[in-house]
Amino acid sequence: MFPNLALAYLFLYICTALVAVGVILLFAMKMSHNGKRRKIEFYKLKQRDYFTYLQTALTEDSPLRLPPGKLAPLERRVIQSKLIEWIDQFKGEYRNKLIVLCREAGFVEHDLKELSRIRYGRQIDAAYRLGGMRCPEAVPGLMELLKEEKPGPMAIMIGRSIARCTIRQGELKDMLALLLTKGKSIHHLAADILLETSLDTSRILIELLEDRNPDFVKVGLVAMWGQAVPEVMPALDRLVGAEHQDVRAEAVKLYLSASPALQDETILKLMQDSDPEVRAEVVQALGSKHAAGSIPLLRKALRDEDWGVRYNSAESLGKLGEPGFEALCQAAVEGTGAEREIAMQQIESTMQHSGTDHKAVDQMIAHNKKRLLYDRYFGPVRGNRITSKKRTGVAAVGGDYTA
Structure with missing residues (x-):
């Protein structure tokens, strides 16, 4: 009886210790998270003048200057996040100047190294940032990451990054082929991702609509909504009589709305x-x-x-x-x-x-x-x-x- 009672007490002590350790860890994680948020707000306030300078300098002919002084890792991340936010908002010359600044500041080089790390979390974060910085040399690594990724939101994010980064039409089709294996009803998302590219969308749409792969054709048809591309009308007329029921139905909808x-x-x-x-x-x-x-x-x-x-x-x-x-x-x-x-x-x-x-x-x-x-x-x-x-x-x- 006594050995069993001692064993029960030991079990209670172990459970109590585990609960205490768990509470301490949760408290420490909460404190760390709050501390990180306070630092981020501090760095945003610290770099406010630099952000104001960038907004003014974007309209000038001179190149953008790098952030002054030696920066802490988190401070660099705050600046990088702001630059990526502006890259998404701006187009043309303003966007190009911000992309060049990201390269000169070393953000691109750092995230290319992060993309090749073993830790999955670092790879995903780097994939998102590289897509935001429109980095063409990141496409091969992103392709490999997409191949290994399971169906889900992370696969969508990686595909979007590839579409933003690529400067080759063949890479865009390779990305679509991989992405379409990640889900059956993914054509609308794939079409939305397709339009993120900086390439000529009219040429891409024509090639997709003329492809033998019905999945490519469906993506092209969905991407056509809201796009004024007269060159694709002959292909659209042909697809109205397509053999695949889904393709034919989508083509008819588009034909009726466009004619x-x-x-x-x-x-x-x-x-x-x-x-x-x-x-x-x-x-x-x-x-x-x-x-x-x-x-x-x-x-x-x-x-x-x-x-x-x-x-x-x-x-x-x-x-x-x-x-x-x-x-x-x-x-x-x-x-x-x-x-x-x-x-x-x-x-x-x-x-x-x-x-x-x-x-x-x-x-x-x-x-x-x-x-x-x-x-x-x-x-x-x-x-x-x-x-x-x-x-x-x-x-x-x-x-x-x-x-």
């Missing part, structure tokens, strides 16, 4: 696509572009087997003024099943929303015209409530409904 006028042959071909996402994008674009001539096509799309296509078609008809609204009324009266249901939903939504604001005269006139159409097909509107009972005798379509 000011849609050809009838192209629209009819896309509406026969087996992918419902493609058909839904087409009918949505017809409403956004106010293509009144597409009303028969949108009316037919109300009978599509996919709910998204039917919903977008009804939305588009609601955007096409009186002709579109009348087509919805006809679908609600003459249609059956899903067609009639989606048409009635859109009619009720249109009447409720169009009747809420009569401040503008044109809005009031448009609402009154739609109300006359509604009365003709379904009966009068009482207040803001809409009755869905159909009249026994439906009036013929046509006539002048000017309020």
